[in-house]
Amino acid sequence: MSEATTNIATERHNPELTIGISAEYLAGKRFDYQEDINASADVDLMESTPGQDINWLEDIELLQEDGVPAVFDRYSNSFIKIYFEIPKGQENEVARKVLLKHLQSGNSYGIKLKEAHAKFPQPELGPWVKNSRIVGTDWKPSVLPGWESPQGH
Amino acid sequence: MDALTGESQIVYDARGLVEPNAEVPKVSSIDGTKAEFDANDLTTRQINLELRWLINEQGITDVTVKNPGAKHSLGVGILTRCKITFEGSLGYFGCGVIDGPEVHIKGRVGWSSCENMMSGTVVVEGNAGSLTGAAMRGGDLIIKGRLGARTGIDQKGGTILTMGSVGANTGFMMQRGRQVICGDAGHGLGDSMYDGIIYVGGKVRSLGIDCVPGEWTDADTEFIDRKFRIYELGTPPAFQKFVCGKKLYNYDSLEASERKLVL
Numbered sequence: 001m002s003e004a005t006t007n008i009a010t011e012r013h014n015p016e017l018t019i020g021i022s023a024e025y026l027a028g029k030r031f032d033y034q035e036d037i038n039a040s041a042d043v044d045l046m047e048s049t050p051g052q053d054i055n056w057l058e059d060i061e062l063l064q065e066d067g068v069p070a071v072f073d074r075y076s077n078s079f080i081k082i083y084f085e086i087p088k089g090q091e092n093e094v095a096r097k098v099l100l101k102h103l104q105s106g107n108s109y110g111i112k113l114k115e116a117h118a119k120f121p122q123p124e125l126g127p128w129v130k131n132s133r134i135v136g137t138d139w140k141p142s143v144l145p146g147w148e149s150p151q152g153h
Numbered sequence: 154m155d156a157l158t159g160e161s162q163i164v165y166d167a168r169g170l171v172e173p174n175a176e177v178p179k180v181s182s183i184d185g186t187k188a189e190f191d192a193n194d195l196t197t198r199q200i201n202l203e204l205r206w207l208i209n210e211q212g213i214t215d216v217t218v219k220n221p222g223a224k225h226s227l228g229v230g231i232l233t234r235c236k237i238t239f240e241g242s243l244g245y246f247g248c249g250v251i252d253g254p255e256v257h258i259k260g261r262v263g264w265s266s267c268e269n270m271m272s273g274t275v276v277v278e279g280n281a282g283s284l285t286g287a288a289m290r291g292g293d294l295i296i297k298g299r300l301g302a303r304t305g306i307d308q309k310g311g312t313i314l315t316m317g318s319v320g321a322n323t324g325f326m327m328q329r330g331r332q333v334i335c336g337d338a339g340h341g342l343g344d345s346m347y348d349g350i351i352y353v354g355g356k357v358r359s360l361g362i363d364c365v366p367g368e369w370t371d372a373d374t375e376f377i378d379r380k381f382r383i384y385e386l387g388t389p390p391a392f393q394k395f396v397c398g399k400k401l402y403n404y405d406s407l408e409a410s411e412r413k414l415v416l
Contacts, residue, residue, distance in 0.1 A: 049272065050234055050253055050254070050255055050272060050273045050274055050292070051255065051273070051274045051292075051293060051383070052383045053379060053383060055272055055273070055274070055291065055292055055293065056271065056272035056273075056290070056291025056292050056310065056311060057291075058291075058312075059290075059291055059310035059311065059329055059330060074271075074290065120205060120230065121205055121209040121210060122209060122230075122232045122233070123209070123232065123233045126232065126233075126252065126253070127232065127233050127234045127252055127253025127272060127273075130234075132233075134209050134210065137210075
């Protein structure tokens with residue numbers, strides 16, 4: 001078992017060991033675009049955002065989490081750690097591309113929750129993907145098996 | 154039938170929380186990927202249902218809403234790329250929680266427009282009320298008129314640009330993002346801000362706690378010139394730049410879990 005896999009498994013079984021929550025912790029695995037700069041090189045930042053500049057991505061910068069370069073995914077309140085070497089001067093561009101790849105691939109935990117919990121119709125993959133499937137057209141409150149309302153309610 | 158404008162014309166459920174009629178009106182005239190409807194006789198809920206039906210279920214990418222009548226909470230929760238034009242004014246909480254649309258409002262907007270906006274662009278031809286862009290996280294919000302108090306309170310990203318003046322406590326507890334104010338700013342500008350940049354073209358009545366003048370850089374010039382060019386706003390005035398003095402709070406003093414709240 002690789003060191004990275006061990007760390008993820010340890011975090012998952014001992015949540016108190018970690019203060020932050022990373023994307024790989026939520027997914028239970030690491031994604032190729034976290035380890036290979038070429039995996040997100042094809043992302044078109046302008047095409048993927050509204051308006052005539054990069055719009056909301058202007059606020060996305062390369063940060064650090066647990067001493068590792070990372071970009072924050074606001075849709076799942078988690079950091080996507082980046083394990084490859086980032087060329088100098090391209091820090092923010094790389095961070096933005098990794099984030100968009102994560103969102104467009106549907107790997108953000110917030111996107112995964114939409115299928116079951118979206119209460120009104122909306123594109124599954126958000127505004128970053130054209131013609132994304134619509135979810136939330138038939139929302140029903142989830143029911144916990146065996147749960148009954150308390151007496152008097 | 155009287156036009157459904159004003160709260161007295163809207164009927165709510167027994168708890169006063171929701172309009173009971175949840176049926177999509179389907180009154181739009183559709184031409185390819187464009188659609189248009191008259192909101193005069195529709196309730197807030199019906200207008201929003203019609204918008205979502207068109208955008209999410211009919212493949213429409215360009216919607217024009219006629220006679221919005223300054224009703225509250227119009228155009229909220231639009232979570233995809235599209236164009237929406239409101240041919241009139243919006244009431245409170247217009248275009249809140251949006252992620253992706255490019256909105257053009259040809260009138261004014263009331264309190265708290267574009268609250269929690271995630272991405273996209275909103276251009277308002279007239280004035281906007283207080284709390285515009287509250288807790289905004291991303292995108293561009295362009296107000297061609299004036300703005301009320303507490304503009305961009307708790308702003309966490311994105312750009313708020315006004316061609317006019319702003320009221321008191323603008324940028325209160327601002328955490329990220331940028332504000333461009335071509336006119337004057339009221340008392341307490343940038344009070345308790347954590348981060349972000351505020352540009353002011355006019356006079357500042359007073360700075361809030363920990364809001365201090367910042368050093369102008371080439372990046373500031375590039376940013377201002379780009380936004381004025383994109384939105385065809387003419388030649389930008391000379392701006393003063395204000396930033397957080399980082400004496401009160403700043404990211405470095407926050408716990409990791411707290412830091413996420415402002416990202």
